[in-house]
Amino acid sequence: MxxxxxxxxxxxxxxxxxxxxxxxxxxxxxxxxxxxxxxxxxxxxxxxxxxxxxxxxxxxxxxxxxxxxxxxxxxxxxxxxxxxDGVPAQHPDVHQVVPGAVGDPFAVVSHKFLPVYVGGPSAALWPRAQPAPAGPGGLERRTLTIDHPTSESATLYLYACGIAMLHLEQHRRPATITDLAVWRYRTYLDDRSWTGQLLARLLDGVLPAGAVCPEPGYVLSIYELGAHFWPLAHLPTAMQLLATPSVLVDRRNPANIHGLPPDTEASMLASRWEHPDAVEFSGAVSMGLASWSGVAYHPLPAERALSTAEVLDLEADVQALWALSTHVQALLESGQDPVMPGKYGRGYLAAAYSRLTQSGPTETVQHRLMRKAILATSELPERLAAARDALRP
Known part of the structure; x- marks a missing residue:
């Protein structure tokens, strides 16, 4: 030691x-x-x-x-x-990497999660879906493979508690993080609308007369970083910017989002900018960062680091529970009695909370740090507690 x-x-x-x-x-x-x-x-x-x-x-x-x-x-x-060994040690989370040439596009796999509370009508899709193993939250779920025009793969998660969530995997090679941030925000509105239309088609004839199928209220992104051109000293800041893209774009007009001047990104990389509320879950074999708006992950080496699937599995359950607790709060704020059907009330939320916040017997240090970082920045524990208190015993 x-x-x-x-x-x-x-x-x-x-x-x-x-x-x-x-x-x-x-x-x-x-x-x-x-x-x-x-x-x-x-x-x-x-x-x-x-x-x-x-x-x-x-x-x-x-x-x-x-x-x-x-x-x-x-x-x-x-x-x-x-x-x-003669390798510069300028930052605590610098790792050996395989960068591309300076100025080359970097490789990133974008994962978007679009959750929405559908409620009882989602049960009509249950027989068509394939059973899927429960995630860290222990939530019963099934999956449907979906054709999406701009994604390498698209999966619709159906949770027994009434949540439907579309997961889009999209491979990108942008020249700058600003380019990726602009693409991210410009596609969000289309992704949400497309998901709402998908659910409307799937639930056609199932929804009550006059009911409108809701569309997701937000999108959560995870970026898995592959080969890149940044020097080692800039890599930690690049991860910060991947997880907090709002600092690189002008969002005053949602219909015409555009990137800030190119020297903005360069200046932030040079000054080692850091978001004050982002939380790292890096280690000797990976770099990870969680923020309110997303997660950036760079596994090195892949055989010893957390798999991206483990990060995705946790985030899927976190977003499903976030959408469920948001639905409960919306009922309360609209003056309705916040009652959940069957077994999906206070006990269900309490059990999910316990499973997500307690360490498992086989959980590694990497996994524990990742779980704590994602939970802390998502503020899910607070939302679950508020929803649980709002529901009748």
């Missing part, structure tokens, strides 16, 4: 990463200003902490959970090994 002989910005940010805290929350945990954490990230090993800060960081490490300490020492050892 590598010990901390001297805290620099590099080791301090390693600790932040291991504790799964955003800049703001890490600063609050230490009792310091957020700009200090930002300075650590910018200057890395070149910034040696003053004696008082050395003591603060020693105390923070001592109070970490065993899993957090293991993650910290694993990353510290990996950084030390890279430095010994």
């Amino acid at each position: 590598v010990a901390v002989e001297q805290w620099t910005g590099r080791e301090a940010v390693l600790l932040q990463s291991a504790m799964r805290l955003s800049v703001r929350r890490f600063a609050e945990h230490l009792g310091i200003a957020p700009r200090t954490v930002t300075k650590w990230r910018a200057q890395g090993a070149a910034l040696v902490c003053v004696p008082e800060m050395q003591q603060i960081l020693d105390a923070a490490l001592a109070t970490c959970t065993p899993e957090e300490r293991d993650a910290f020492h694993e990353r510290l050892a990996a950084q030390t090994a890279r430095k010994t």
